[in-house]
Amino acid sequence: MQAASSIGTSLDFFLFVSFALFTIGAIGAMTRKNMIVLLMCIELMLNAVNLMLVTFSTYYGNGDAQIFVFFTMVVAAAEATVGLSIIIMAYRNLKSIDIDMYNQLKN
């Protein structure tokens, strides 16, 4: 496979980037308090995965992964909408989007 050889050298680089993105997203989701930011972090994680998928698909030279990426985007979009609406509803109830406010359910 030519494609593979052309990208092969820098495969690790792409993978590293997507790993880094994923980790950043995860850590962000873990540390940040603002729901919107949380949502963004999770989107970031998804996109990291997308990047990785694309990388692999060029590496293998077959297109399934890229199709998958489109699905993932759609899913991400759907999640974003649902998530935002949930956030709005939550805001209506607690007048705050700081997730630390949301801990009446525990133990």
Place this chain on the structure above:
Amino acid sequence: MDSIVILFISGLVGLFAGMQKKPLLSIIIGSIGLIGAGLAAYFKGSYISPLSSYEAYVPTQGLIVILLCTVTLLAILGGYKRYAADNEHTGDYLALILFSLCGAILMAQPNDLMLFFIGLEILSIPIYVLVGIEKGSSRSAEAAVKYFFTGSFASAIILFGIALLYGATGSFQLIEIQSNLAIGIWQSPMAIIGSLFLLAGFTFKIGAVPFHFWGPDVYDGASNAVLMYMATVVKIAGIYALVNVFGQVFRDSYGFWIDLVSLIIVLSMFYGYITAWKQISFRRLIAYSSIANAGLMIFALADTHNSNLFLFVAAYAFATIALVVINSIVNDDTDSLVNWEGIAWRHPLIGIALVISLFSLAGIPPFAGFFGKFSLLWAAVPHVPYTAILALIASVIGAFVYLRLMMSALKKPSVVVRSPLSLEQSLVLSLTSIAAIGALYFI
């Protein structure tokens, strides 16, 4: 496939019929859709899946679909009171449930990771909405928020795992993945880490330690009606997906992950049952007991050839639904175990169903739960004997939880209040009880 189609169509129809603001109409449509889907799956019989070589192990897709449809039917019947309460949206709720059921069916029998992921999302997203169904209540909102974020976080993890697997094998087709792995790519850390990430995702879906955290809070915040659906269908779909993927595709690496799985089992059972002991809210109690039961379900992985998961999940689902229905009778808005005092005296059917379901959950003969547990352990004991012993010890603790619940429920109150059962509730209760006893004949 056609069951999914039927479900989808009936969902749509229900959605539009919902505008009529006639709850009865929508429930009828929903039930028809579910029954139709079940029948379709039944007549379709066992279709030849790519994994057909393991059909002995995985029950035919038909069976799972029938189970899922039945459970959902019971769930929507049991929750009908709640849904009918605001007839603005009855149709929407039912439609959401039907849609997510399509996702569940897609997810439970994956032969393609892409399809699996989409099924997962189709299953999850409507539930995010359903959890937040109580617009007024902050608890419901919080539950929705927690479920949404943890859930999408988990799907990101699963996605990552899928990507890694793809990277290792270059395909999303499970059958191909397996064949590729079989030729020794197992040495590659990428594949293993990918599979581990997948495992994490599954564990999250069925809510086992250490990915169980969403469980109690979300169950607590959600309404009884949603709980009936969520506590059962999601788990069934998740565990079957897990069993299919790991029991089949990663079977060659059994020796690698079985210890981790055993660890998960033991942790979940002990944590679930022990923590359930101190709960004061019924839904949290059910949540923790479902964590423990998730642990038990994973036993199906111990023997990748002739494990019989079906009986157990069915028993679990029926018992849970019956209990939640009973809970919805006393705890419609509140949710506290105090109200369970003497609940069995309100109606004989309640008493019978309650005792049967609790004993079935506790795994005491001659109820379905015992045979489910038995068939799981039967397959597991030769492979992971020590895990089985620990699991049994844990289930003693579990029996304590259920027995205490039963004792408070059976306590004869000073003045006996009779509370009438609505038609569909009594239907659900009697069906579940009959199923729990009738299991005797299916073994």
Place this chain on the structure above:
Amino acid sequence: MAKDLTLLLLLALPLLGFAVNGLFGKNLPKIMVGSLATGVVFAAFLLATTLFSGLHGTQIVHLFNIIDFDQLQINASFQIDALSVWMTLIITGIGSLIHLFSMGYMSHDEGYHKFFTYLNLFIFSMLLLVLGSNYFVLFFGWEGVGMCSYLLISFHYNDAQKGLANSLAGRKAFIMNRIGDVGLLLALFMLLGQFNTLEFLQIGAAVQQNTALQGGAMFFITLSLFIAATGKSAQIPLFTWLPDAMAGPTPVSALIHAATMVTAGIYLTVRSNFLFELAPFTKDIMLYVGLATTLFAAFMALRQNDIKKVLAYSTVSQLGLMFVALGFGAYTVALFHVTTHAFFKALLFLGSGSVIHGMHEEQDIRKMGGLAKLMPVTHFTFLIGTMAISGIPFLSGFFSKDEIMAQALHHNSFAYVVLVIAVTMTAIYMFRLYFLTFHGAFRGGEALKSKVHESGLSMTLPLVLLAVLSIFGGLLNLPGLFFKGAAHWFDHYLSHSTFGLSEVHNVHLDFNTSIGLMLFASAVAIGVMIWAYLNYAKRGALAKEDTALSGWERLSAQKLYVDEIYHAAFVKPLLALSHFIGKVVDIQILRNGIYALADGILHSANLTRKWQTGFLSSYLFWMIFGLITFIAYYILKLSVWH
């Protein structure tokens, strides 16, 4: 009538009386109940006499199988031979007299029918004991009589002040008997192990065939048998129940605790003589236990002030005497003394019963005195009994004791000396009792004195009959030096058709020795009588108050403190142990241990639920943590798995 039928009828009659009185006794008039009970026993006595007259050889009457295994049969079968028939005669004969006596004695008791029910049941069990042809049936009777004795001792259980004491006495008797029974049980086990049968005759035959059994096995078997005997026959160390057993009505003391039941131990030994013959060591033990018992019991009797207690200790002492005889292997002699003792001790007890009856339940001799004039018949018969027991010449006791002394003198002079002391003490306390009761001035106060009366015919008639027996009982077994023909009739009678006894031969002293022996014995007895007469009747010495007792007297009055010692040595520790185990081990350690375990597990929930903090970020953190653990697991596993 065929013998087996006779025998069955003999057994059935008391049972019939028991059943009838037990079921309908409450509704029947007292006279019917009493006469029925007495009648059946007397009828049994008549039947026994027919058996006696028609006796030749040994005959087995087989009733039915109790246990029927491949290698083990146990039958309910009975044996007719000299020994069993003789015991039957004693039991039914004396039994019927005592029944007759009780009709008068118990006439005012509300438990009248119950009393006779128990008595008949006792007679039945006693007959089982002596008639059984194997140790199993014997054991049936053995425990049966124990049960009846329990019931009868604690007969007045709801008496206002003494009720509790009575029932406790009964319990004590039952438990001590049970200890003996365990001995018998073990003996039975060993016999089964050795011979795989319990039939007397079969065991005897087996014993005679192979002599290999001598030594260890025999020693343990006979030792356990002897333990059983000590339980029933109130020997050291198990004798303390008998004095307490006097809590029962006096006829009971006469029948059970003097004439019949307590001699079961002697019967058992005689019955298994062929075993004891092979275990000389056991016989020595028996000898010395008997000596100790007879000595100490006589000593304790010296300063008792309860008329029945004196007789009780004298019974113990006499039983000890019999065991001495058995220890010498003189079985017939022992049995002879059993017979005579049955006569005069029954007589004495009934006499005391008559006294108590006349004195309105007063048993303390310090409150009596001068009764000779008030109740002449009782006095006369009691005097005869006293003389008989203390060995005044030519009364029954004289002969039977003399035989034992003769054996002692021949075998073991030390034993002889001890016996002389014991016999002397016997004479002393008996005459003390007699004189204090019937002579001197009445000490019970005028109010009582006016009410004192001679008992009715139903009570005096047995007394007279027994007195006659006590006088002439000696004729049964006259020593060889007079009338050669009639001499030793009893020995021959027994040894001819009782298994094993034909092998055993008593020593017969030469003329001079025995004459000397008799003269000495009579001299002692008469001397004591005269001394006692002078001391108590003439000088009017009285029984001292407890406070005034000197050292040895207090020792005797306090029965050598044996009860206290037993209580401190056995009862207290057992109770303490029970308390300790019950409270500490069982509750504190075991049960609370389980509770603690369960609570520990369940309360750990308080920790685990803290994990569910409720903060989303912590949930996410733990999910990441889980992922990292997964990967860490992978890294750990790498080495193992590749």
Place this chain on the structure above:
Amino acid sequence: MALILLPLVFGMIAWFIPGNISRIFGLIASTVALAWSIIAVSYFEPNEHLLVDFGLRFVRFSVDSLGFTMILLTNAVFFLVFLSNFNTSIVHEKRFTALALLMQFGLLGLFTTNTILGFYIFWELTLLPIFLILYWFGAFDKPRALLQFFLYTLVGSLAMLLSVIGLMHLTNQQTYDALLAADLQSLGNTSILLMGGFLLAFAVKIPLFPFHTWQAETYTKAPTAGTMLLSAIMLKMALFGLLKWVLPIFDGNATDFWRWPVITLGLVGIIYGAVIAIRQQNLKTLFAYASLSHLGLIAAALMLQNGDTNLISVVQIVNHSIVSIGLFLAAGIIENRLGTQQLDQLGGIAKVAPHFGFWFAVLTFVSLSVPFTAGFIGEFFLIKALFNAHTFTGILASTTLVLGAVYMLKAYQVPMFGPTKVNSFQDLHWSELTVFAILSIAAIYLGLAPHCITDFVAHSLTQPTH
């Protein structure tokens, strides 16, 4: 096999009958069951061996003479329980009637099932009714006492479940005969472990020494009827399992391994229970410890696995049922009439209630195993077996005679004799009188003719493989 299903049907019906006829119904139902079983026995050839199959995969039934004996015992016990509680409040509850009948069904199933898993299922099946009976009608001030009973039972039965699974895996057999034929010797230590699982479950039920602490408390707090059911028939499940299933199946190295440990525990239990009983102030507690002592003897003797002892142990099992029904009935009568069981508050009852005094005395002597009663035959031969096995064990075991006399006489004398402490005590109800009479007659009959049981049972015990 209507014999087995009959109580189930009755139990189902009992839920729907009006409460006021429930006691009549229970009595009739148990009587019918008893009569039916008697008829069945009369048609039953002792050496034959009925097989019954409902088409279940894991549960099949087969009856041999031992099974029939236990069936008779069960039905008789339930009949007596219903009869003896006829004038107590508990039988007016149709819940009790129904539950008791369901329990009867479970027991019958246990005694007749032919598959090891069926044994386990019925073993657990009896748990539900007794639990509800104890919980509803017992006087458990705090639930922990009841839960303790369950902790023990569950731990035991789960251990048994493991053993069952292991056994079925290792032998690929599940029916009794096949398991008997299977060769467990080759398993070596595994078979020891498997047997250990069973023994744990049995040791909890019997109960053996360290596992008995549930017993006293449960017996004391339970309603009299519940106590009767527990001690008269439920404990026998374990002995039956030992006698019919475990010892024959694990015959060989496993039994040899466990023999002396179990015998030791049994002996400890004999003495331990007796010694504790001496100081007990509560009648039911005292009888509970007494039963610990008696059953220890049976269990120990069973482990010897010698043919005659097994036969006799059946007699002793029956005898213990008789005794425990009688004694707990007496205790229950006292409790009903006076509301207390503390010995120090009782006294002189025999004066005011002569009938009661008499029958209680008879039962006391039966439990003291004096001759003429079944107990004597039983204890005599069981202790003999122990004595032959090892002299010392025999001597230790025979102490039960003396200690038994100590505590039983106390238990009888203190309430019955002595100065009267109770002013009014209604004498026996006819039903109680009947029960006492039946029990005494049975005990004495068995004491004189024990072979009516031993000969019958011998057919199934001497040749286990049919």
